[in-house]
Amino acid sequence: MSALVIRDLHKRFGSVGVLKGINLDIDDGDFTVLVGPSGCGKSTLLNIIAGLETASSGEIVIDGKVVNTIAPKDRDIAMVFQTYALYPSMTVRQNITFGMECRNVPKPQREEAVARVARLLQIEPLLGRKPAQLSGGQRQRVAMGRALVRDPKLFLFDEPLSNLDAKLRVEMRMEIKQLHARIGATIVYVTHDQIEAMTMATRIAVMHQGEVQQFADPETIYNRPANVFVARFMGAPPMNTVPARIASGQVVVGDVRLPAPPAAAGWEGREVILGIRPECIAEPTRQFGEAGTPGIRIMAPVELTEPTGAETIVVLRMGGEKVLGRVAPDIRLTVGATAAFAIDARKICLFDPQTERLIA
Amino acid sequence: MAGLRRVPEFLVIWVPLLIASGQIVVFTAWTTWLSFTPSTLMPTDGFVGLRNYTSVLATRNWKIAFDNLLIFGSGFVVLTMLTGLVLAVLIDQRIRGENVLRSIFLYPLAVSFVVTGTVWSWLLNPGMGIQKLVNDLGWSGFRFDWLVDRDMAIWTIVVAGIWQSSGFAMALFLAGLRSVEADLIKAAQIDGAGPWRLYTRVILPTLWPIMIAVLVILLQTAIRTFDLVRALTGGGPGIATQLPSLVVYDFMFQRGQLGRGAAAAVLLLLTLLAVLLPYAIWKRVQARRAANA
Structure with missing residues (x-):
């Protein structure tokens, strides 16, 4: 069963085509990385999947349901942002439960969910703090906690590691990969970093100029690149x-x-x-x-x-x-x-x- | 320009600064000194202790002025901030013609309080303004005579003040709203927050430093308001819309009681300090907290 299907998706800003016919079929439990240089349309694609932007044409199907006209909150997705986007006036606990609060989930259930996620990410001691009192890595964890607590059909990550320093980035990379292995979630992850793509993904979609150049597993992408762009983009130093x-x-x-x-x-x-x-x-x-x-x-x-x-x-x-x-x-x-x-x-x-x- | 000799920078900055701060310090000190002297028409020597203060505080004039300041100050500040906030939120919806609307709302700020007061005094004058217009349109029973109503006249000043200042509040709030991170709003959308919750829980809480700045600026505007009342009601009807700054003027230049006027001025200064000092302390605490973080 496909968790996410994208059919012939186009996005135009005026006369400029940002996405030119994207087709992707992402299976349940896949860790798909959208990778490409800046301006290739990968973040736009992610925003369209999330429902934060609308497609000019084409279909987005999440869990067998066409979601083009469905609001972000009803798409059964969770998103982790590059800037973390933690609500600065709320504590970590409130940040994590805000989504449930909006859905009128009863309090005992909320508390239970927070406890579960806090244990999973080892952020129990931070629950009472405000985001300003957290380090970059801790904020990253809280942002992931906010996504995990939803237990959604689809996780969307928008360059979540690019604001971390090099050492922490490597650590978090491994952690996200382990987390994926443990909970078996379906993840769509956007990055411009081809190493992140190679190390974490089960499937990679290399994007360039609004088109998917190649959509395959990391080994194929690396050893049998579909074209010269993919060959030179993936791998450092390049092919x-x-x-x-x-x-x-x-x-x-x-x-x-x-x-x-x-x-x-x-x-x-x-x-x-x-x-x-x-x-x-x-x-x-x-x-x-x-x-x-x-x-x-x-x-x-x-x-x-x-x-x-x-x-x-x-x-x-x-x-x-x-x-x-x-x-x-x-x-x-x-x-x-x-x-x-x-x-x-x-x-x-x-x-x-x-x-x-x-x-x- | 090449032929012109360069003026050293310190002259450009320090001389005007010294003159300006000298003026403030010297005249504040002089007024304070005057308030302890028995000066009447002209400044005179002598020391009368707090006599000027006790007699000013005992006048009905001052009591009314101070009550009015409380009504005007709270009404003006709260309603201006609310109006500014609502305007800012509405304009923040990326509506068409945003620039035009923003200019329209900001324009009153370019008008001096005297002009605002005069225009509103015409508009609110029952014999020539809104009331007459509505009466002439056929609704002859319509009455809108706050300007000549002892109890309501102070609210005409509040209305004119809001008209003048809410654009300023709007501009600051709008800048604050626009600096809210786009990702924050996206995150709230995904979390399922509706517009009301989005504003009350996510966006407005990030705005409170700006709110405090606007509050302080408006409060001190309210406390030293003079020209608006002078042009709009002249303190009337009777002394119904008297404000402390008008009392100072009244004592000093109408009744020739410099000592008492100075005492009233010092009282006004103390009221201002009661607003500005806590703000300055708060700013300092904030800066220290930011430095430690």
């Missing part, structure tokens, strides 16, 4: 995309030749775009995959190195094209000199240079 040519069953970039995947057969002799992840370009002794296959050895001049501690990002010229590689931190590379690298050709992607879509 290398360089012009190449298919010749006698091989992908040719300058003097570098890699075995072409079988699906590229129809492209013999034509131009393509080669996509290769930086982690597929490593030091020559590296063995790839569970079988420990050695890579294809190439020689390439080193242009720049960026040690991050855990690894070193290296800018090199592969067949004349500038690409990024990731080598072990103890490998010494001299800038300007030529060094040997191993390439893992099993996971290369090929894109059509005209449409930028994945070929193979």
Whole structure:
């Protein structure tokens, strides 16, 4: 059963199309992340799902019911905001129970619900405080508590972690993921951070210019990106995309030749775009995959190195094209000199240079 | 401009500031001193203790003026804030022509109290204003003569004061309403708060620092009101709409009793301080609390 279905959704502001035909089908219990650069329409989409904005055309179906004309409060949803949006004049307890107060839920029931959520999120000692007396992480928890207490069909998160500092963000990321695993809720989560998307989601919808570029599980998104935009948006550092040519069953970039995947057969002799992840370009002794296959050895001049501690990002010229590689931190590379690298050709992607879509 | 020699900044700021604050301090001190002297037409030396104060406080004039101040002050402040708040909430609904309406409501502020008073005195004059208009339209029994009614005349001043100041209150409230976080309103919508609950529980509580500022500004406007009454009723009928500031004027320049006038002025100053000092202390406490948070 689909918890949320979006059919051919359009949103126009005047003559500007913000959302251009969105189709999504989200299953019960899915953790769906809408990810994309700012201005891609992801927050507008979330607001339309919540009922805070209206769609120009198209349908939103929550739990089998078309909700286009239904008010936000009757859509059986809860939302967590980037700014937390806690009511400043109310205590944490009142913040959590305000929704029930509006629905005239009897007091004993409210108290019970608060107690349950406070225990779940470990915010019992904070219940009497005002939002101004809380730290960023605590406010985040209270905002989640306000959503959880509703026990809705659908949770909506609007960039909830972007106001936290880096350390806290990682902690909360794990907590939200654990929470999802524990209560099995259906979540739609908006973020511009592709790491958040990769780590938390069961399904990712990559959005760009008002369209869903690809809607798939994280592994597919990462390894088989539907087009060049998805390839370059997901992953840090991004996937290398360089012009190449298919010749006698091989992908040719300058003097570098890699075995072409079988699906590229129809492209013999034509131009393509080669996509290769930086982690597929490593030091020559590296063995790839569970079988420990050695890579294809190439020689390439080193242009720049960026040690991050855990690894070193290296800018090199592969067949004349500038690409990024990731080598072990103890490998010494001299800038300007030529060094040997191993390439893992099993996971290369090929894109059509005209449409930028994945070929193979 | 290039040829002009630059004036040092401290001259621009400090000289006018010193002159202005010197004026305030010197004349306040002088008035206070006068209030303890037996001065009549001209300031004279001598010390009479609190005699001026006791005799001012004993006059019927002062008693009426002070009662009027209580009625006018509370009526004016409460009703102006309410009107301003209602206007601000209505305009906040993103209605069409918002800018025009906002200007219309703000305009009275640009008019001086003397003009407000004069115009309203015409409007409320039974012989030429609203009453005559309605009578001439055929409803000859209509009476609207608050201006000449001893008990109601003070309310004409309240009405004119509200007309003048509610636009100002509206502008401040509207700014406050507009600075409420958009997410807060969205959250309340999802929580299922209707318009009434949205305003009373979520939006208005965030407005109370602005409310206190408006309250204090209006209160001190009320306490030192002079020109409005002077132009609208002249303190009449009789002394029915007398206010303390008019009593000060009356003692000093009509009756030639400088000492008593000064005493009344000092009493007025003390009333003002009773409003402003708690506000200043509250501001300071707020600032300290913010610094600690």
